[in-house]
Amino acid sequence: LAARWAPHAEVSLIEDSQSRGELPRAGHVVIVGYGLNGRNLARVLAETSIPYCVIEFDGVAAADARREGHPVLYGDATRTHVLERAHVGDAIVVVVAIRDAAATRAIVRAARRMNKTAAIVVRTHYVAEIESLYALGADDVIPEEFETSVEIFSRVLQRLDIPPNVIAAQIDVLRAEHYALLRGAARTRRYAESIYDIFMAATTVTYLVREGSPAIGRTLDEIGLRRATGANVIALVRGGQAITNPPLSTVIERGDILVLLGNHSQIAAARAALDPVEPPPPS
Structure with a gap:
């Protein structure tokens, strides 16, 4: 229990220097959070030899990541000095995959302030956070419940023999509109018109x-x-x-x-x- 709650205090960062060597300093991916999504992404990046590091605020999760051979910073990513140790300013992608909505907003804001060009990808549980996260500088916001809906209607359209490129085009339009159709937002009409054009195409x-x-x-x-x-x-x-x-x-x-x-x-x-x-x- 102590290990899990230890990160909530002011702690020193622990830099992993084991099998994967020093933390990357530029041209890398920074993963904030070593939950299911962060773990899966880290594995893929490791297998494809793309440089990356993980920032984890939970002591047990950080230990798990370190034991599995991932380069890890143990600390609070809402703190600027933690992001600096991860070289966020020189990263090419920053992925924020944590549950805390307030912390997510703070990390996105700080990461964008430190790096004007990196792609910031955010996973959120909260529909209401989508627009605010984009406003703070996120490039892609992935709401879990909507992505599940996207996957469902994608599978349905496949069953109806809709060509894969048409399905992909529909999903692209939906995401480009920040899931407006699923949120019932005002831009739904423009999205619906785009879908109509796709369906009317031969x-x-x-x-x-x-x-x-x-x-x-x-x-x-x-x-x-x-x-x-x-x-x-x-x-x-x-x-x-x-x-x-x-x-x-x-x-x-x-x-x-x-x-x-x-x-x-x-x-x-x-x-x-x-x-x-x-x-x-x-x-």
Whole structure:
């Protein structure tokens, strides 16, 4: 217990000089906090030979980091002399991954004052902190609960066969707006317009014609996908052979793979038209 609470007093810094050598002095990453996120980041940086150091205010966590071979400063990162010992002024990235909201704000403010060009990345538990942390100089603020939401809708869109580049573009827009949509902020309309533009953009998907599809045995002209949905069949793969721009007289067979072109609403309508008809439940 004493070891865990010791850092709350004024303590001397402990500089790790074991297996990974002296603390880096320039061009490095400073990690504030050796919780789950800080630990994972430190491991990745160590494995990729990117210079870094860890600042930890908790005695037990600092000892853990030191035992695992990471360069550690044991002290309070809200204090300027601790940041100076970590050479924050010459770092290229500063990552703040602690739970204390007030301490996080103080560290971001001090780090930006010491280094005008470093990228400051902050993890926060508190939605209300997002804008204030950006105002203090953070470059990226990662709210944990919103990132979970982002991951969920990313997985949902993958299940809906939305192309990965479109999903990535949506996430980029969402983050660029500082999660305004999820926070219900005033910029939601601009974000929604950006998402609308993405969804209206043309994309291609492949569709496997399964047993029971109403398209089987009918020609492309009879199916009339373009007339009914706006989507076009720009290619067909049958028996491993690709047919580009198949003629309207082409008869669809089970196992054909259709390459559909259209925006997302058109693709969704085309999929619905091609999907097998479910038999009615027995009475």
